[in-house]
Amino acid sequence: MICPNCGYDNLPGSEECSSCQQDLTQLDRPTANNRVEQSLMEDRVGLLEPRKPITVKADATIREAIQTMMSHSVGSLLVVDDDGRLIGVFTERDILTKIAGRPEGWMDLPVGPFMTPKPECVTSNDTLAFALHKMDIGGYRHLPVVREGKPEGVISVRDMLRHITQLCREI
Amino acid sequence: MDLAKNLRIDSVSRLQPSGPLQVRPDQTVDEAIELMRRDQVGCILVCQGDCLVGIFTERDLVLRVLAVGKPLTIPVAECMTPDPVTVHPKDPITVAVARMEEGGYRHLPVVNEAGRPLGVLSVKKIVHYLVEHFPTTVYNLPPDPTAVPKAPEGA
CATH class of the missing domain: 3.10.580.10 (CBS-domain)
Incomplete structure (x- = not known):
């Protein structure tokens, strides 16, 4: 897991960057790759x-x-x-x-x-x-x-x- | 993993339709029901020799037999849906979905080309195909991630 703040390569699943303490939990959330996936994740x-x-x-x-x-x-x-x-x-x-x-x-x-x-x-x-x-x-x-x-x-x-x-x- | 493209490319056979459960038109509704219960399915193909002549579903059972008070001893031919809409195993999945929707x-x-039944494609197989297409994390996300259980787990 590359820290978006300082670029440090953390262990996968880390909650915060061991170099700069940046919060990494958001990186674990899946992101939508296309319209269909986005609709499935966001539409109610x-x-x-x-x-x-x-x-x-x-x-x-x-x-x-x-x-x-x-x-x-x-x-x-x-x-x-x-x-x-x-x-x-x-x-x-x-x-x-x-x-x-x-x-x-x-x-x-x-x-x-x-x-x-x-x-x-x-x-x-x-x-x-x-x-x-x-x-x-x-x-x-x-x-x-x-x-x-x-x-x-x-x-x-x-x-x-x-x-x-x-x-x-x-x- | 482009769903729109894959739906057009992947064929019906990729969904592994279930094996064709079949009866002859002269068999009774009772026999058909027994087979459907055994395999836990909602429909059965009616075949004369190697040729598909109709389909008998749980809806036919309710509407054409039970609701009108017919006995279960009548032949399937009397209450089946004749000449059902079919798909070919090489048809793309979009074609199957469109026919189901229509x-x-x-x-x-x-x-197949000769009219010989190879299986039944159910809408559940299509749902499973869609689910397979996206990472499970998408589905496992609770709708409201901030919700906290009222009681501690195991309490």
Whole structure:
């Protein structure tokens, strides 16, 4: 690590220059190499204009949930409690893995036991990189955007791809 | 590491599409679901012999089977999406992304010139490709570096 002040070659990772005591911590911060990287590091989730969240109560029936999915043409619903706080998500994948093939009458069961509880969330002030990383690690296609525990929107993988490919075209 | 350029140069096969999980059109929805659950995937290719004829996804299951009260014993052919949009393994990644965006698809079957399915490209593979492109430090930075945890770690 070359000290920008005096040019002394410090050990990598040093916090301050051993020659002139200049603070070196800033040198460890990654810097953006191009427009896309810069946007990922600096732009916030709010920029993607999160879509309005589509919610159901945990005690709603699966029939109601499927109807809500159909009428809004979405594959995932946010599950909220009586105070409107996010407690889970209910997706097509939950239907595929936990519900299809159950004996008659499953349509009238509540969503609660079949939802995926405690989903990973972001806030509208998180960076795009942070959100993209969460999507990659968990394999999520959607992330709820929350404020003080209450959902205020949803961002999808597609919103993110659209943003990145648009930047690539502009370069 | 120029992302815009690499998206145009790198081909779909670079993303290592997952192996083609497939059923015949006359197999039942029940059998298709079992395979999808086993491999933990959201879609399955419907193939007649060596030829791709359709795709069956979790959305088809919900909208065309469960929501309309059909039994799981109907053949896949009745509820699949016929003639899906596909990509060739040599197509650049930009083409795959554009096709996904256009149709709102999360999966694209990868087929060769003869129409034989080689795999499925999911949107997750593309996300992972993007993430691979940037140093992990970019992603590991907390959104608010000045935030301090309320309780000491391990407390």
